[in-house]
Amino acid sequence: MAHDSDSNGADRPRRRRRRRRRSRGNWSKSTASTDEGAVATGAERAVEEKGENDSSAKRRSLPVSGILEIRKDGTGFLRSLEHDLAERKSDPMMPMRMVKRFNFKAGSMIVGRGIDGKPGFGPRVDFVESVDGVPLSEKRHRKNFRKLTVIDPDFHFELGTCEQDGQLSMRVLDLLCPVGRGQRGLVVAAPRTGKTTLMQQIATAMETLYSDVNLIVLLVDERPEEATYWRRALKNGEVYVSTMDETPRNHVRLAEMVRARAERLVEAGEEVVILLDSLTRLTRAYNNTLGGKNSKVMSGGLDSRVMTKPKNFFGAARNTEDGGSLTILATALVETGSRMDQVIFEEFKGTGNMELTLDRQLADRRVFPAVAHDRTGTRKEEKLLSPKVLRKVNILRRVLGRMKPREAMEMLVDRLEKYSSNQEFLGAFSVDDEP
Numbered sequence: 001m002a003h004d005s006d007s008n009g010a011d012r013p014r015r016r017r018r019r020r021r022r023s024r025g026n027w028s029k030s031t032a033s034t035d036e037g038a039v040a041t042g043a044e045r046a047v048e049e050k051g052e053n054d055s056s057a058k059r060r061s062l063p064v065s066g067i068l069e070i071r072k073d074g075t076g077f078l079r080s081l082e083h084d085l086a087e088r089k090s091d092p093m094m095p096m097r098m099v100k101r102f103n104f105k106a107g108s109m110i111v112g113r114g115i116d117g118k119p120g121f122g123p124r125v126d127f128v129e130s131v132d133g134v135p136l137s138e139k140r141h142r143k144n145f146r147k148l149t150v151i152d153p154d155f156h157f158e159l160g161t162c163e164q165d166g167q168l169s170m171r172v173l174d175l176l177c178p179v180g181r182g183q184r185g186l187v188v189a190a191p192r193t194g195k196t197t198l199m200q201q202i203a204t205a206m207e208t209l210y211s212d213v214n215l216i217v218l219l220v221d222e223r224p225e226e227a228t229y230w231r232r233a234l235k236n237g238e239v240y241v242s243t244m245d246e247t248p249r250n251h252v253r254l255a256e257m258v259r260a261r262a263e264r265l266v267e268a269g270e271e272v273v274i275l276l277d278s279l280t281r282l283t284r285a286y287n288n289t290l291g292g293k294n295s296k297v298m299s300g301g302l303d304s305r306v307m308t309k310p311k312n313f314f315g316a317a318r319n320t321e322d323g324g325s326l327t328i329l330a331t332a333l334v335e336t337g338s339r340m341d342q343v344i345f346e347e348f349k350g351t352g353n354m355e356l357t358l359d360r361q362l363a364d365r366r367v368f369p370a371v372a373h374d375r376t377g378t379r380k381e382e383k384l385l386s387p388k389v390l391r392k393v394n395i396l397r398r399v400l401g402r403m404k405p406r407e408a409m410e411m412l413v414d415r416l417e418k419y420s421s422n423q424e425f426l427g428a429f430s431v432d433d434e435p
Contacts, residue, residue: 062123064092064114067261070106074099078110078125084240085257086250093117094125102139107260108132132268145263149321153180153353156384157327159205160422166201168413169369171422173202175393177356177376178384181271182319183327185354185378186279188345190335193358193370196226199275200233202329206273207237214265214272216240218258220251221281251285252309259313266324274317276330283310283344300339307347314351335360353379359405367410373400392426 066078114123
């Protein structure tokens with residue numbers, strides 16, 4: 001045995017250090033220690049949760065409202081109508097679990113309460129009071145927009161009866177291309193033919209005569225001064241603008257939000273009218289955001305996959321049997337010198353059930369509205385006009401068809417100015433007097 005010497009020189013035995021063995025069979029001690037740790041951990045968590053609850057209780061309860069936008073990860077945000085539904089850090093956030101639990105849809109108008117969120121961000125939605133004006137407790141299952149029964153337009157918006165500066169233009173529309181509830185209309189126009197003025201006159205007439213209609217104006221890639229004019233001109237309608245200094249992504253995002261909002265209103269039985277200026281620029285924005293390396297490029301530089309999205313927007317216009325209606329009047333640009341614009345027009349040609357074409361030569365001769373009657377019309381207009389009016393409109397078209405397009409429009413405008421209404425104008429000639 002090894003010995004160590006102390007300070008006095010005496011030897012004493014060296015102690016061996018034994019390695020402690022872990023007991024394999026005795027589980028009680030280890031289990032007890034684990035339970036004690038679990039209890040301690042649980043107590044710590046309880047204290048932490050209590051602290052969190054106390055801090056959340058101290059947070060302010062704020063009223064929140066806005067149009068719901070749902071991101072790809074399922075999180076929702078309430079966008080403000082006053083800021084054109086733009087993305088802002090101060091917008092209220094709705095947790096993903098709340099969106100899934102109540103099956104909220106994008107475009108719904110949410111009103112509720114929230115608590116303060118993280119510093120620099122908006123509040124977190126904690127309680128929902130109503131959805132699209134209906135209390136959450138009374139919310140009923142609504143039929144999905146895509147499953148509503150679609151029918152032909154059967155109600156005529158008589159825009160020509162509104163007394164305004166553009167009343168004559170609206171009277172021409174009532175005769176040559178009547179606008180019905182659920183119409184999908186394409187306004188084909190070259191630059192400087194008066195399309196913007198015509199759209200503003202339609203908005204004024206719609207707002208004045210049909211106050212129950214939800215009027216929405218969507219301006220994409222538009223001049224900032226036009227946005228100011230639209231906002232000042234409309235009193236009750238909603239104006240959403242993505243100006244030319246915004247990104248294509250913002251153009252697309254705003255259009256998707258407006259379409260979702262319109263669909264929710266139709267599901268609730270509301271009548272909605274969207275005036276879009278322009279469908280061409282919206283398609284350009286989709287082309288800039290959806291194009292990829294492996295995509296095929298068509299004539300004019302248009303991506304082969306792009307047309308699906310804008311066609312979905314334009315195709316959303318419909319009149320339904322078990323819901324409301326969505327009317328879309330969208331402008332399409334032609335004769336701009338751009339091959340892409342021409343391809344876009346060709347893709348949309350024939351997809352609507354109403355088409356209004358503005359002629360540049362008529363506009364150059366200061367004939368307004370510069371409507372090319374031979375390229376303007378509404379499908380199944382017999383469902384919008386009475387049989388008597390329809391017979392006389394057909395006679396009028398045959399008379400105009402015997403003349404050159406520009407001379408015919410000049411004659412029609414001159415004759416309409418002599419009568420205060422279309423009823424008086426059509427009553428001035430008899431069906432028996434047809435040449």
